[in-house]
Amino acid sequence: MQKSPLRVFPHCRRLLLLFLLPLAVSFGHSQAVFDDFEGNGTIASWAGDNCGLNTGLSNPVASGTNTSATVLEYRDNGASFANVRFDVNGTFDLVSSPVFNLKIYVPSGGLTGNQPNQVSLKLQDNTLGQPWVTQSEIIKSIALDQWQTVSFDFANDPYLNFDPNSLPPTSRSDFNRVVLQVNGENNSDLVLAYFDDVTFQGTLSGGTIYTQLVWSDEFNGNGAIDPSKWYHQTQFPNGSSWFNGEVQHYTNRTDNSFVSGGDLHLVLKRESFFDQGQFRDFTSARLNSKFAFTHGRVEVRAKMPSGLGTWPAIWMLGKNIIEPGAFWTSQFGTTYWPACGEIDIMEHWGYNPNYVQAALHTPSSSGSTINFGGTTLPDVFNTYHVYALDWSPTEMKFSVDGIVYYTYAPNPQNFDNWPFNGDQYLILNIAMAGNIDPNFTQSEMVVDYVRVYQEPGTVATESAPALRPQLYPNPVARTLQIDLPHATEAALVEVHASTGQLLNRARLGAGQIYLDWSAYPAGIYLVTLSDGPDRTTHKVLKQ
Numbered sequence: 001m002q003k004s005p006l007r008v009f010p011h012c013r014r015l016l017l018l019f020l021l022p023l024a025v026s027f028g029h030s031q032a033v034f035d036d037f038e039g040n041g042t043i044a045s046w047a048g049d050n051c052g053l054n055t056g057l058s059n060p061v062a063s064g065t066n067t068s069a070t071v072l073e074y075r076d077n078g079a080s081f082a083n084v085r086f087d088v089n090g091t092f093d094l095v096s097s098p099v100f101n102l103k104i105y106v107p108s109g110g111l112t113g114n115q116p117n118q119v120s121l122k123l124q125d126n127t128l129g130q131p132w133v134t135q136s137e138i139i140k141s142i143a144l145d146q147w148q149t150v151s152f153d154f155a156n157d158p159y160l161n162f163d164p165n166s167l168p169p170t171s172r173s174d175f176n177r178v179v180l181q182v183n184g185e186n187n188s189d190l191v192l193a194y195f196d197d198v199t200f201q202g203t204l205s206g207g208t209i210y211t212q213l214v215w216s217d218e219f220n221g222n223g224a225i226d227p228s229k230w231y232h233q234t235q236f237p238n239g240s241s242w243f244n245g246e247v248q249h250y251t252n253r254t255d256n257s258f259v260s261g262g263d264l265h266l267v268l269k270r271e272s273f274f275d276q277g278q279f280r281d282f283t284s285a286r287l288n289s290k291f292a293f294t295h296g297r298v299e300v301r302a303k304m305p306s307g308l309g310t311w312p313a314i315w316m317l318g319k320n321i322i323e324p325g326a327f328w329t330s331q332f333g334t335t336y337w338p339a340c341g342e343i344d345i346m347e348h349w350g351y352n353p354n355y356v357q358a359a360l361h362t363p364s365s366s367g368s369t370i371n372f373g374g375t376t377l378p379d380v381f382n383t384y385h386v387y388a389l390d391w392s393p394t395e396m397k398f399s400v401d402g403i404v405y406y407t408y409a410p411n412p413q414n415f416d417n418w419p420f421n422g423d424q425y426l427i428l429n430i431a432m433a434g435n436i437d438p439n440f441t442q443s444e445m446v447v448d449y450v451r452v453y454q455e456p457g458t459v460a461t462e463s464a465p466a467l468r469p470q471l472y473p474n475p476v477a478r479t480l481q482i483d484l485p486h487a488t489e490a491a492l493v494e495v496h497a498s499t500g501q502l503l504n505r506a507r508l509g510a511g512q513i514y515l516d517w518s519a520y521p522a523g524i525y526l527v528t529l530s531d532g533p534d535r536t537t538h539k540v541l542k543q
Helices: none
Strands: 029-035 047-049 052-058 070-076 083-087 091-093 099-105 118-124 136-141 148-153 177-182 191-205 212-217 230-232 248-250 257-260 263-275 278-284 286-293 296-303 310-318 342-348 355-361 372-376 385-391 396-400 403-408 424-432 442-454 470-472 479-484 492-497 502-507 511-516 523-531 534-542
Touching: 047 052, 070 177, 099 118, 099 177, 136 148, 177 191, 212 286, 248 263, 248 424, 263 424, 278 424, 286 442, 296 310, 296 342, 342 385, 342 396, 355 396, 355 403, 372 403, 424 442
Parallel strands: 248 278
Antiparallel strands: 029 191, 047 083, 052 070, 070 191, 083 177, 091 191, 099 148, 099 191, 118 136, 118 177, 212 442, 230 286, 257 263, 263 278, 263 442, 286 424, 296 385, 296 442, 310 342, 310 424, 342 355, 355 372, 385 396, 396 403, 470 479, 479 511, 492 502, 492 523, 523 534
């Protein structure tokens, strides 16, 4: 991990399966751009302009056509240009599919003034300094005090172009932002509204789109971590200590790493501990994923520990690293750090509260690398943030809560600046180094989930052979086909609602299975298939 000026030595750190055919990066990518606000969506970049925004509100009016548990709250407190928005990686192809859908509820008690009751969806180009100058907008009337589904069809509905000289929206290829606004603008009236199930069932062009969930840990249950997914790295890599002047022992005890309440807890503690011939005054945990992959999107939703000296990180190392005690080294180790490549998705230091940083370590720049970028957040200790990496063959994009703050894209690429053409694995850890608060007792990193997405059809590397099932069509309307060519008679399938409720559990043998999906209401479902050590989880969208 590039860890700041402290760095001295190398720190080597009934159902359907989501199945889509791989498409070339330079063409459109079929995918569902959606958010059900239950933690299952592909939209991670929600932001509010001059308004209150809460993407995790318990549904205050769970009734009628929308009884889901969680919704987005939109609160215009009188600003002239209040709205909520999200961006996508790529641009909307409105020829293949021009339709956006959403559910909305506007309580009459949350309104003032006499503005028309309406919701507008605007498409913009977020690369412009003034994104609205090329926007195209559709406005729809809505009823109060009821959930309703509203569709915006940019091929057939009346639309308004901000610039009357702009082309029709279906002839445009520059839209990468969606803006939602309730009851218009240029007024000071108050508006309270709730959104749910925002969806674009179309194609994105350009960029590399990662939509297939290939590996994850939601940290459900209680007790020790899942040993099929994580490995405790506890061995000193140089025989007597860790690098960078770190002063902790890593352990495999549940005192330092455990699952509880839907979260992973990594705990850094002040305590005298003897191991490997050495006394240390601090214990912690360092987890290696038993999963490695090349290219994709990593999302980790987490809260950071606090205290002078704490050093939490979410990062990656090449599976080919030679590092004593690392999970993959004994079987794949051929290369020393930094030639193996290191990707620091998130680092935080106790001496610089609320500042997080991303960095790359390569043969051309390691240790106190020049390849880094950072950002300051409002509260990393008490608030969950989604730390993400989008890793394509040509660049790395680092973001927090959907906002990209650092991009690494050397040109031309060579081995010295881009050793990132092979599998990397994930590491979660908290180190202790530098000046330490004398009153520190313990603090923890709390992780809600870790998810890895890749392009549809991509095969990733795991510590054991994967099931490689195929489920289609997705989205599904009535019948779902599951192909399990390598499954045994003991293969298990579980279907969960987005709320976590178990809907179906069955044993499935090898071959093709057809399941009736027609009874399920529209929404997002999680499908888990397991067969011995193999386990995969997939998102399914019911139309």
